[in-house]
Amino acid sequence: MKRALAITFSLLLAALLAGGLLWLDRWIDETELPPLTLETGVEVLDRNGDLLRAYTVENGRWRLPVSYDAVDPAYIDMLVAYEDRRFWSHPGVDLRSFLRAGWQRLSTGRIVSGGSTLTMQVARLLEDSGTGAWGGKIRQIRLALALERRLSKEEILTLYLHLAPFGGNIEGVRAATLTWFGTEPHRLTAAQSALLVALPQAPNSRRPDRFPEAAEIARNRVLSRAVQFTELTEAEIAWAREEPIPTERRDFPALAAHLADRAITDRPTQGTHHLTLDASLQRQMERLAMRAIGDLGPRMSAAIMVLDHGTGEVLASVGSPDYTDAAREGFVDMTQAVRSPGSTLKPLIYGLAFDAGLLHPQTLIEDRPISIAGYAPQNFDALFRGEVTAAQALQTSLNIPAVTLLEAIGPHQMLSAMGRAGMEVHLPEGEEPGLAIALGGLGTSMQDLMALYAGIARGGVAAPLHWREGDAEEGQRILSDTAAWYLGDILGGVAPPPNAPRIGLSYKTGTSYGHRDAWAFGFDGQHVVGIWMGRADGASVPGAFGAELSAPLLFEAFSRISDETTPRRPPPPGALTLTTAQLPETLRRFIPSAASGGDSGPAITFPPEGAVLAYQPGLPLLARVAEGTPPFTWLWNGAPVATRIYDREIALEAETGFAELTVIDATGQAQRRRVEIEN
Missing domain, CATH: 1.10.3810.10 (Biosynthetic peptidoglycan transglycosylase-like)
Incomplete structure (x- = not known):
């Protein structure tokens, strides 16, 4: 009897224990778990995975x-x-x-x-x-x-x-x-x-x-x-035990603050952003920008960009010296702000002129008073130097030769090249582009100017800028390889700023109207650096010149990238390293179109006689006529392609090969140009 009771009690206890374990097992399995996917702050990382900037979660x-x-x-x-x-x-x-x-x-x-x-x-x-x-x-x-x-x-x-x-x-x-x-x-x-x-x-x-x-x-x-x-x-x-306790709370990294904000705005649901920037270089450029404006007053600002022109990767982007400085409007990203480029577009004009067969770096061009349809540009020092080579005119940034070249090329041809470079252009509302764009009479951004100089540095092919890893794109051709090399060689001959090292840098400075923007852009065989200095609110900075303010900073920036600059590429097969006297007769002197016409008949200012033009699929040939009485009739190889045209610039469909372009004005006077369109 006792044994039976003991067995019964043991069985009951085992059953209770088994039931308890089953209940505990079910109790655990039915547990409602809180969310296990945690909210973490957005982080922006550089090309090596180092933290550039971090953000708090919603509760701070x-x-x-x-x-x-x-x-x-x-x-x-x-x-x-x-x-x-x-x-x-x-x-x-x-x-x-x-x-x-x-x-x-x-x-x-x-x-x-x-x-x-x-x-x-x-x-x-x-x-x-x-x-x-x-x-x-x-x-x-x-x-x-x-x-x-x-x-x-x-x-x-x-x-x-x-x-x-x-x-x-x-x-x-x-x-x-x-x-x-x-x-x-x-x-x-x-x-x-x-x-x-x-x-x-x-x-x-x-x-x-x-x-x-x-x-x-x-x-x-x-x-x-x-x-x-x-x-x-x-x-x-x-x-x-001897190691000191940290007694100060460190700030989280806030490098490339403007670009980090852009990355998040661009992809707001992404948690981690991988950029092409180099955190170490970015830190150096931010310190350099801060030091550069130290003695220039509480409202002066600066921006710096560094680009690998071979890949189009942005390595550093400083939108302002201090993101939190309200007096300087540091929250404004000056790499994106629309500003006047001053003289920084002049290399593009010369490059287009080289490609159009209008001149060679050693072609003589006149720097004298001119007036074109009431527009009378002046040099920055109000002086005239007479006859100079094209290289000298670009190196000394003379205004009058640049305007006369643009008059021959046509503003639309220049805007088309800027578009191929990936640049966005802002013109005064309702106005057609005029010759003033040669001297900065339009709006564009520092980032777009960097794209232009990157295209020149890499042989005339645009290098679309990208700052997010994996966003690289193919670029269009802006200039021929030869024209781009000529520009690099000419700009490499510009004297460095006082006390700056002679490091073989090709560079160009610019100052916008009213001294609002002081620019400097330079490149070697691998990098392009851009400098802007001025006020974010667009106010004038009396006495501010790109050559004096921004150029020294440009050379300092290059010294922080590497101990030595990378040599520029050698001349391509088509480059002619000749003196003026050795040039063909037609290239020894540039004759402005306005000076070549002695009567009231039409004068084709673009393309010039014998020009060899690159065929661009999907892009028309721009032709331009001066003088003459509208409307005009245009012929291509003797066949009418446009009639009763009152505009002096027209876009024509062109095919590869030799062709004769003719324009006839309302009085029956005509002019012809023979050109070649090569693939």
């Missing part, structure tokens, strides 16, 4: 993405050793720790140690629940058991690495290492790891910037435990 906390493999393993070992030595083996709850903590509480009447595992701490952090109430503790136990069933140990630790509080609005180990040590968490000292272990236990009362003594005591307590349960030696621990 710094919480940055971090992977388990990106954290120093020694810190993980120290964390587990101090907080939860059986973490890798328990199911989320450590019964031995619970029993020990309970016994200590009963025997001493106070809390000596906690029984929470790292998994339970993650559960609490996920739901932001308290630590002391029994209801909260039971919920943490249930959630910890459920997390262990759904996630790996590494995934649980990764949640901790994101959620652990480290003082103030700092959450997660990556935000903590950047705040307190100014470094990423992949490599930490023993002292740094110990402080990171200690801080989450009392993040506000142990903040090292406010309570350094409390932080040091807690850190050293962790180090003492590390001697017993990690591979650190007594000597290493002693050395770690």
Whole structure:
């Protein structure tokens, strides 16, 4: 009878135990988990994965993405050793720790140690629940058991690495290492790891910037435990105890602030943005911009861009010296602002003239007073130099030769080339482009001017700028390889600013009307650098010249890119290195079209006689006529292609090969030009 009762009792107890286990298993499985995908701040990284700029999450906390493999393993070992030595083996709850903590509480009447595992701490952090109430503790136990069933140990630790509080609005180990040590968490000292272990236990009362003594005591307590349960030696621990506690909170990186904002605006749902910038170079350029405006008044600003013209990658982009400086309107990105380019477009005019067969670098061109349809440009110093070579005219940035060349080429031809370079042009509303665009009478941006100079530097083919990795595109041809080489060779002969090194840099400066913008653009065999200086509000800066303000900064910027400039490419096969006397008769002197006509008949100013023009699929041939009486009739190889045309510029469809272009005005007078369109 007794034996039967014992068996019955044992069976009943086993059934109760089995039922309890089944209930516990179902209780764990039915646990409703909080969201495990954590919100992290948007980060902008450079070409090497280094942090350029970070943003807080919506509640204003710094919480940055971090992977388990990106954290120093020694810190993980120290964390587990101090907080939860059986973490890798328990199911989320450590019964031995619970029993020990309970016994200590009963025997001493106070809390000596906690029984929470790292998994339970993650559960609490996920739901932001308290630590002391029994209801909260039971919920943490249930959630910890459920997390262990759904996630790996590494995934649980990764949640901790994101959620652990480290003082103030700092959450997660990556935000903590950047705040307190100014470094990423992949490599930490023993002292740094110990402080990171200690801080989450009392993040506000142990903040090292406010309570350094409390932080040091807690850190050293962790180090003492590390001697017993990690591979650190007594000597290493002693050395770690001597390491100073960080007493200042560091700012998060805010490099390339304007470009980072653009990246986020462009793709607002993307969490991590990979840019082509180089963080080290960006930092140097930002410091250079800040130093450059130091003595120029509280409203002066500057912008710098560095580009690899071989790939089109932007390596540095400084929109202003200080993003937060309201007096300088530092929030305005001056690499994007529409400004007058001054004389910086002159190389394009000369390049188009080279390609049109109008001149060679050693062709003589007159610098004398002119008036074209009432437009009478002046040189910047109001002087005239008479007859100079085209190279000299460009090197000294004479205005009158540039205008006479543009009159021969036609403004629309210049705008077409700017379009092929990827530039966006802004003209006064309702106005047609005139000859004033040769001297900066239009609006464009620093970024677009960088694209133009990159195209010249790489042999006349546009290099579409891109600052986001993977966004490279093919560019169109702007100029011939020969014309581009001529420009690089001419600009390479411009004397450097006083005290600047002779480093073989090809560069051009420019100053807009009213001294509002001081420009300098330069290139070597690999890089293009652009400099702008002025006021963001567009106000005049008396006495500001590109050659005096921006050119020295240009040479300084190049010195920070590399110890030596990369040599420019050698001359292409089509380049003629001849003196003026050695040139063909038709190229020895440039005769402006306005000076060639002695009567009132029509005069074709573009294309010139014998011109060899590059065929551009989808782009028409622009022809231009001066003098004569409209309307005009245009013939192509004797066949009418346009009649009763009152405009003096027309777009014609052209095919490859030799052709004769004829224009006839209303009085019956005509002029012909023979040209070749080559593929």
